Amino acid sequence: MPVQIIVGAQWGDEGKGKIVDHLSEKVDIVARYQGGANAGHTVVLPAKKGKKEKEFVLHLIPSGIFHPHVKCVIGNGVVLDPVALMTEIQQLKDAGIKISGRLLLSHNAHLIMPYHKMLDAARERGAEKIGTTGRGIGPAYNDKYMRTGIRVVDLLNRDVLCKKLKRNIEASNELLSKLYQTQELDVDAIINEYQEFDRKFDEYITDTSEYLNAALKKNKRILAEGAQGALLDVDHGTYPFVTSSNPTSGGACTGLGIPPTSIDSIVGIVKAYSTRVGNGPFPTELKDEIGDRLRRIGGEYGATTGRPRRCGWLDAESLRYSIRVNGIQRIAITKLDVLDEFKEIKVCTGFKVGGKKLHHYPTDSQTLDVVEPVFKTFQGWLTKTSDIRNYKKLPKEARQYIEAVSKMLDTSIWMVSVGARRDQTLMVR
Numbered sequence: 544m545p546v547q548i549i550v551g552a553q554w555g556d557e558g559k560g561k562i563v564d565h566l567s568e569k570v571d572i573v574a575r576y577q578g579g580a581n582a583g584h585t586v587v588l589p590a591k592k593g594k595k596e597k598e599f600v601l602h603l604i605p606s607g608i609f610h611p612h613v614k615c616v617i618g619n620g621v622v623l624d625p626v627a628l629m630t631e632i633q634q635l636k637d638a639g640i641k642i643s644g645r646l647l648l649s650h651n652a653h654l655i656m657p658y659h660k661m662l663d664a665a666r667e668r669g670a671e672k673i674g675t676t677g678r679g680i681g682p683a684y685n686d687k688y689m690r691t692g693i694r695v696v697d698l699l700n701r702d703v704l705c706k707k708l709k710r711n712i713e714a715s716n717e718l719l720s721k722l723y724q725t726q727e728l729d730v731d732a733i734i735n736e737y738q739e740f741d742r743k744f745d746e747y748i749t750d751t752s753e754y755l756n757a758a759l760k761k762n763k764r765i766l767a768e769g770a771q772g773a774l775l776d777v778d779h780g781t782y783p784f785v786t787s788s789n790p791t792s793g794g795a796c797t798g799l800g801i802p803p804t805s806i807d808s809i810v811g812i813v814k815a816y817s818t819r820v821g822n823g824p825f826p827t828e829l830k831d832e833i834g835d836r837l838r839r840i841g842g843e844y845g846a847t848t849g850r851p852r853r854c855g856w857l858d859a860e861s862l863r864y865s866i867r868v869n870g871i872q873r874i875a876i877t878k879l880d881v882l883d884e885f886k887e888i889k890v891c892t893g894f895k896v897g898g899k900k901l902h903h904y905p906t907d908s909q910t911l912d913v914v915e916p917v918f919k920t921f922q923g924w925l926t927k928t929s930d931i932r933n934y935k936k937l938p939k940e941a942r943q944y945i946e947a948v949s950k951m952l953d954t955s956i957w958m959v960s961v962g963a964r965r966d967q968t969l970m971v972r
């Protein structure tokens with residue numbers, strides 16, 4: 544098993560953090576390949592010696608960090624907010640997690656600066672608001688592709704860093720004042736703050752592509768951790784209501800500097816129902832008391848921003864599309880337990896427009912906004928599943944639901960998650 548990619552198959556928050564933490568026991572390296580601190584990956588550690596279980600929300604550091612034998616890589620495809628990373632490192636250190644010698648930071652990753660967050664916020668005040676996380680993601684990737692970005696490696700050369708920062712802050716100030724009539728940023732204050740990050744990050748910075756390729760030669764097991772989800776992918780998602788990177792599996796190669804030939808397996812994480820944060824089409828959204836129940840029972844509030852997540856039934860039509868663009872071979876279904884109390888559970892099997900069946904997945908938001916989902920109804924199991932540890936012991940109706948979904952998606956179900964903790968995971972054989 545050289546590289547296994549873990550991708551979110553929906554609109555993010557599928558439970559990638561939980562599954563990556565669970566799988567990390569058997570890998571050597573976990574590597575994040577895209578996105579930034581817009582991600583919120585939750586890991587719940589089991590209770591220890593009279594202490595209660597502990598929940599961590601990771602934004603940048605890979606979800607393998609709680610396994611001491613695992614090395615964690617932040618790849619070149621990530622946009623890195625140095626302040627957010629420092630805060631996260633400190634929180635983990637305070638909780639007794641060793642970071643030194645375990646965290647590797649790509650020298651090619653682009654940096655998120657205060658002006659990226661200001662530009663993100665300013666755009667979100669306009670009419671074309673898409674409900675971003677406000678973490679500066681779009682503007683930072685914009686600079687990357689405009690070839691004006693500042694990278695981690697620039698932190699190591701103060702002259703270069705100061706020159707580039709001055710140029711970018713001045714350009715951002717012009718935009719901020721002309722386009723958005725907001726206050727301007729203080730060039731010297733930012734330069735003073737950010738040039739100190741060379742000392743703070745020096746020990747972590749390395750050529751992570753070289754590191755990963757050397758690890759591949761030694762047959763080390765690598766898990767590539769995606770953030771967000773396929774339907775938020777800038778190329779394949781519900782554009783323009785997407786993030787600015789490629790969460791889809793292809794992003795793992797470019798975002799880590801590893802060859803496609805090293806990829807052994809692609810696992811899609813699928814929540815047993817659907818959620819979405821922010822604006823954009825959501826064909827199976829439930830704007831009624833059923834949606835509210837899913838939100839309440841599933842605790843569907845953003846791990847990064849705390850916003851209530853929009854909730855709806857599982858959407859097999861969107862999932863088939865996601866499976867296709869990712870090449871997903873196996874699925875981990877999460878949050879099955881959230882459906883325990885529902886008498887009836889629905890799954891969208893396809894879309895219609897104006898009463899006619901759609902044969903191609905619409906990738907323009909205008910069409911996706913008006914599709915009529917066709918539902919198949921399943922009988923609920925009305926039994927608590929969170930204490931079950933054997934797939935065969937799940938209620939018959941729960942297995943029927945899972946097996947029907949597997950059939951609709953023409954993809955095997957590899958594991959089922961019935962709770963946020965590591966041990967609440969069932970392997971399907």
Ligand code: GDP
Pocket residue numbers: 551555556557558559560561582583584585586587841842845846877878879880881960961962963964
């Ligand atoms: P990620 O962004 O894909 O890592 O997912 P998030 O951490 O943003 O959101 C998933 C939420 O569901 C977190 O609060 C997890 O602790 C929780 N969770 C994960 N798996 C399960 C599960 O099987 N059952 C329940 N009830 N909660 C889960």
Ligand code: IMO
Pocket residue numbers: 551554555556557581582583584673674675676677678679680681769770771772775784785786787819820821822846
């Ligand atoms: P994880 O990794 C869910 C959404 C935002 C917004 C859109 C663009 O925890 O699954 P951005 O800040 O990226 O420019 O916002 O993408 N979004 C997420 N939704 N989970 C995430 O990450 C998300 N990261 C971004 O809500 O709609």
Ligand code: MG
Pocket residue numbers: 555556557582583584585846847
């Ligand atoms: Mg999340």
